[in-house]
Amino acid sequence: MSRLVVVSNRLPLGDNPSGGLVVALDDALRSSGGLWIGFSGEPVDDPADALIDHPGAAFDRLSFDLSPEDHHNYYLGFSNSVLWPICHGRADLSHLDPIYLDGYRKVSARIARLMVPHLRPDDRIWVQDYQLFALGAELRKLGVRNAIGHFLHIPFPAPAECATLPNPAELFDWMMAYDLVGFQARRDLDNFAASGHHMTGMEQTDENRFALGGRTLRAEVFPIGIDARSFVEEARDAPDADRVRFLTNARLMIGVDRLDYSKGIPQRFRAFQQLLDKIPDLHEQISFLQIAPPTRSGVQAYDDIREETEHLAGRINGQFATLNWTPIRFINRPYPRQVLAGLYRQARIGLVTPLADGMNLVAKEFVAAQDPEDPGVLILSRFAGAVEQMPAALVINPHDAHETAAAMASAMRMSKAERKSRHQELLSVVLEKDVAWWSAAYLKALDEEAAQDALTE
């Protein structure tokens, strides 16, 4: 069988892979063997002009270095101050600077050049996410004819959002270099079709086939999953010592997110404030734990969201707290997976309310962690990709504080029978469409495209 080569922005070098993408790909590579290429993690003044080997894993690992300038322009700049906000519907937070786009092109070309000596003719190459949109096109420029696929973990922008990119036509040029493009949700495939047509005249020739400038592409939806069975076990075996203790008989409501403006954390705080304002009976009966470690510090919008959320949490606690009850606990640091699993299981409500999100794995982790005999309730934004698979959650519009507060109240009151039946429906999809299903489905489609190419050559 041909080798799998995964390329992602970050190469996990620790012993315990964490984070949705990393665990997913770690599993795929462990089962098939192969090579993982990614950024070494910290910018260095004198980057090596070669990939660096990291032996000691079940598969091969090669990293590339970035200079501080490249890291700034390609990663903090074009990736996280242009593509991320625009793909999440926040063009108002984007910083369009031609230096960023140049840096992105330059780093993509450099990664491609460093990769080529390591490639074998029958390798399947699987490129991950928005930081590496351009990698396929750069590899093609260097004559790489292997099957190359891309998977986008975040939303694909609709036409009006795409038009706010500095280079919408170039984005589609980059995409067309791939044999297969995977999206999280139907919504993204629809946006890809509409935006491509609008920006470049790209034609949809079949449900999953697109043509532009003499090139064709297969694009399809592969909703990412979690390692559900191991999560179920971790939640069941989580130590009691790591539970939240209350002085009143409050129930726990939990949110777990990177501190990112796309996750709707201030909106969720305001909805909670609304709930406490409207239903005084719930005072001391519900306690909200928000775990949100900061990311991408140095990007202004991330520093701003931190200040806004800290301010809101302080104000709500100041307004409602009693001697025995703190309405919101706001914690800015990461926790081990098993601690999170135990906290999810303890919670009566899981709050997953992004304003835009590719999938959202926390929604799936929360469901997997529940006790099936007495499960908690998932409140889920209609803007998370996960909603397409999880309509049995309480689905809300996160911009609507009234609706979100009403969902919190109804989750607090919900009968055990209804909680169990909703949970059963949610759990069956989380177990069935797990991470192994995701990578197998994607790689099967990529193999089909490789076989097709071989026939037409």
Ligand code: ADQ
């Ligand atoms: P993210 O935006 O990072 O991922 P998400 O899918 O929720 O969002 O994954 C976050 C992961 O980090 C989860 O596994 C969660 O448990 C973990 N995590 C969050 N806070 C943590 C904390 N305090 N401590 C420890 N772990 C924490 C991107 C896209 C998503 C898409 C994923 C995977 O934005 O839409 O679902 O990739 O494709």
